[in-house]
Amino acid sequence: xxxxxxxxxxxxxxxxxxxxxxxxxxxxxxxxxxxxxxxxxxxxxxxxxxxxxxxxxxxxxxxxxxxxxxxxxxxxxxxxxxxxxxxxxxxxxxxxxxxxxxxxxxxxxxxxxxxxxxxxxxxxxxxxxxxxxxxxxxxxxxxxxxxxxxxxxxxxxxxxxxxxxxxxxxxxxxxxxxxxxxxxxxxxxxxxxxxxxxxxxxxxxxxxxxxxxxxxxxxxxxxxxxxxxxxxxxxxxxxxxxxxxxxxxxxxxxxxxxxxxxxxxxxxxxxxxxxxxxxxxxxxxxxxxxxxxxxxxxxxxxxxxxxxxxxxxxxxxxxxxxxxxxxxxxxx
Amino acid sequence: xxxxxxxxxxxxxxxxxxxxxxxxxxxxxxxxxxxxxxxxxxxxxxxxxxxxxxxxxxxxxxxxxxxxxxxxxxxxxxxxxxxxxxxxxxxxxxxxxxxxxxxxxxxxxxxxxxxxxxxxxxxxxxxxxxxxxxxxxxxxxxxxxxxxxxxxxxxxxxxxxxxxxxxxxxxxxxxxxxxxxxxxxxxxxxxxxxxxxxxxxxxxxxxxxxxxxxxxxxxxxxxxxxxxxxxxxxxxxxxxxxxxxxxxxxxxxxxxxxxxxxxxxxxxxxxxxxxxxxxxxxxxxxxxxxxxxxxxxxxxxxxxxxxxxxxxxxxxxxxxxxxxxxxxxxxx
Numbered sequence: 001x002x003x004x005x006x007x008x009x010x011x012x013x014x015x016x017x018x019x020x021x022x023x024x025x026x027x028x029x030x031x032x033x034x035x036x037x038x039x040x041x042x043x044x045x046x047x048x049x050x051x052x053x054x055x056x057x058x059x060x061x062x063x064x065x066x067x068x069x070x071x072x073x074x075x076x077x078x079x080x081x082x083x084x085x086x087x088x089x090x091x092x093x094x095x096x097x098x099x100x101x102x103x104x105x106x107x108x109x110x111x112x113x114x115x116x117x118x119x120x121x122x123x124x125x126x127x128x129x130x131x132x133x134x135x136x137x138x139x140x141x142x143x144x145x146x147x148x149x150x151x152x153x154x155x156x157x158x159x160x161x162x163x164x165x166x167x168x169x170x171x172x173x174x175x176x177x178x179x180x181x182x183x184x185x186x187x188x189x190x191x192x193x194x195x196x197x198x199x200x201x202x203x204x205x206x207x208x209x210x211x212x213x214x215x216x217x218x219x220x221x222x223x224x225x226x227x228x229x230x231x232x233x234x235x236x237x238x239x240x241x242x243x244x245x246x247x248x249x250x251x252x253x254x255x256x257x258x259x260x261x262x263x264x265x266x267x268x269x270x271x272x273x274x275x276x277x278x279x280x281x282x283x284x285x286x287x288x289x290x291x292x293x294x295x296x297x298x299x300x301x302x303x304x305x306x307x308x309x310x311x312x313x314x315x316x317x318x319x320x321x322x323x324x325x326x327x328x329x330x331x332x
Numbered sequence: 333x334x335x336x337x338x339x340x341x342x343x344x345x346x347x348x349x350x351x352x353x354x355x356x357x358x359x360x361x362x363x364x365x366x367x368x369x370x371x372x373x374x375x376x377x378x379x380x381x382x383x384x385x386x387x388x389x390x391x392x393x394x395x396x397x398x399x400x401x402x403x404x405x406x407x408x409x410x411x412x413x414x415x416x417x418x419x420x421x422x423x424x425x426x427x428x429x430x431x432x433x434x435x436x437x438x439x440x441x442x443x444x445x446x447x448x449x450x451x452x453x454x455x456x457x458x459x460x461x462x463x464x465x466x467x468x469x470x471x472x473x474x475x476x477x478x479x480x481x482x483x484x485x486x487x488x489x490x491x492x493x494x495x496x497x498x499x500x501x502x503x504x505x506x507x508x509x510x511x512x513x514x515x516x517x518x519x520x521x522x523x524x525x526x527x528x529x530x531x532x533x534x535x536x537x538x539x540x541x542x543x544x545x546x547x548x549x550x551x552x553x554x555x556x557x558x559x560x561x562x563x564x565x566x567x568x569x570x571x572x573x574x575x576x577x578x579x580x581x582x583x584x585x586x587x588x589x590x591x592x593x594x595x596x597x598x599x600x601x602x603x604x605x606x607x608x609x610x611x612x613x614x615x616x617x618x619x620x621x622x623x624x625x626x627x628x629x630x631x632x633x634x635x636x637x638x639x640x641x642x643x644x645x646x647x648x649x650x651x652x653x654x655x656x657x658x659x660x661x662x663x664x
Contacts, residue, residue, distance in 0.1 A: 053598070221593070224593065228593070229589075238610075243593050243596050243597045244597075245597070246593055246594055246597060249592065249593075249594050255592040255593075255594040256592060257561075257589035257590060257591065257592055258589060258590040258591055258592050258593045258596070259589065259590055260581065260587040260588060260589055260590050261553070261556065261560070261575050261578055261581075261587075261590045261603070261605070262578055262581050262587040263605075264575050264590070264603060264604075264605040265575045265576075265577070265578060265605035265606075265607065266385070266605070266607075267605065268604075268605045268606055268607060268610060269603075269604070269605050270602060270603070270604045270605075271593070271596060271601075271602070271603040271604070272596075272600075272601070272602045272603070273593070273595075273596040273597035273598070273599065273600045273601050273602075274597075274600055275597065275598075275600060278600060
């Protein structure tokens with residue numbers, strides 16, 4: 001093989017779905033591997049909602065956007081196929097931000113070995129961005145206490161499903177918000193959530209009242225949408241809101257307004273936004289917190305596998321439609 | 333004298349200004365002072381925005397509402413005129429929640445002696461609710477750092493004016509938002525704020541850009557209104573919002589929505605509501621923090637005196653119009 005395929009970002013998204021016009025599929029020459037470098041063949045790439053932020057032009061965002069013309073940013077897992085680096089050998093499995101491409105040339109910086117005897121999908125679903133994000137938000141922002149009630153939006157998503165399972169393992173009362181009945185069944189019957197609400201169903205206010213009779217102490221927000229304000233209206237004094245994602249707003253020209261601050265004041269809420277790049281230095285501590293739950297079999301996951309590099313483009317729209325079943329992963 | 337005047341709350345406010353129909357002015361018989369009790373002649377009462385919360389029917393509020401038919405709740409300062417209590421003597425000056433009435437019968441609970449050799453107005457303006465609220469919010473919620481930029485809405489108000497002066501004394505860059513030019517001049521020329529914005533003027537966005545060229549780190553919110561979202565849009569990463577009051581929303585049937593949580597997420601903001609009843613046990617510590625600033629002459633104030641008990645009713649509307657000049661105090 002003398003060339004490989006990569007996908008560059010060439011235009012920034014505005015409102016509406018992600019279209020193929022934003023990207024350019026290119027063939028690149030296989031690189032020479034200089035001393036201190038190694039070449040990775042990527043096997044699985046992760047699709048994450050954070051990617052909408054990386055494509056956006058907003059310079060106030062938490063991580064510089066992908067430059068136009070550069071390969072699209074993403075995390076993935078692969079195998080070293082050629083090495084002139086003392087610490088990485090052919091056959092090593094590695095993970096990191098390798099982008100939308102079949103091969104990745106590295107000097108080792110930012111890549112880690114993935115030694116755990118687990119499938120690629122499990123590593124990308126639990127021990128990568130989703131699990132780290134869930135762990136940081138739930139423990140360090142939310143400060144949860146046994147017996148409290150937590151509501152998680154995007155509850156069947158990669159982050160939300162882990163948050164709910166951590167909370168359930170900790171003895172909280174856990175309500176998940178999802179977009180269809182299949183997901184509702186999955187989080188209740190497979191993951192052990194106490195209850196589920198389909199945000200597309202009628203009577204959300206009375207459903208919340210019934211499912212959270214003692215009010216809501218913690219709100220882990222992944223989605224935005226009209227249920228946001230209804231949840232805030234049912235929060236208890238000193239409630240905490242972990243703002244992790246707002247997927248319903250990412251495809252809008254103007255994001256929706258947030259809940260009135262009258263509730264924030266009367267209920268003395270703390271609403272806190274957080275993103276993982278602020279906490280990459282805490283990854284070892286986060287993994288130390290998360291791993292015992294995983295080892296105890298408390299954290300289940302499921303993957304939605306897309307086939308082939310170019311499937312990533314349209315795959316991003318599954319975040320908007322919610323039609324994915326499980327963590328979105330592209331198999332190369 | 334065999335009777336005294338009191339004002340009872342008989343109806344809850346809805347939208348629009350406060351009208352006299354909400355209240356009933358009554359004559360009460362002078363009480364007998366039993367053993368363990370004392371009688372206070374109230375001299376000055378404080379009017380505070382928190383009173384709108386106390387009148388409201390919302391049971392989720394931070395303090396039970398005033399029951400219909402009960403005397404309207406307020407804080408004030410007065411003199412003991414008759415005593416059968418071992419710890420309070422005739423002539424003692426006392427302060428506390430005495431309500432809208434000329435005389436107050438007490439067993440001592442909730443009243444404190446006001447020994448400081450300062451006028452009633454100064455005590456009610458600085459060492460009562462306004463100063464305690466400013467101190468709690470600025471230090472304990474805001475966690476301010478020298479060199480940061482803070483913006484304060486309601487900056488000429490009783491709480492905002494103290495917050496801005498504390499921040500200025502601490503070496504922050506301080507911007508105040510007010511509703512007229514007289515207040516703008518006062519906070520800049522008398523209180524030492526770095527700059528002022530009249531929220532009724534044009535080009536708020538470009539004014540904010542010019543006055544906060546390095547962005548905003550702290551936002552002390554007293555008012556709500558359209559400038560709220562513009563401020564949030566200029567906040568720096570890890571900014572803190574202290575939600576203390578939302579006066580513009582109190583007279584509305586439906587409060588305005590808040591800023592989009594997209595900014596909360598991208599900038600990793602913390603938006604925190606707080607109210608003083610949660611912190612009454614911390615009053616000694618708060619006074620210990622505030623007093624050195626006052627003793628060093630760093631905290632100026634001005635009072636807007638209304639004459640006579642019944643002036644309190646229409647006086648509340650000055651919070652909505654912003655026509656008051658200084659802390660609202662009713663002289664009895």
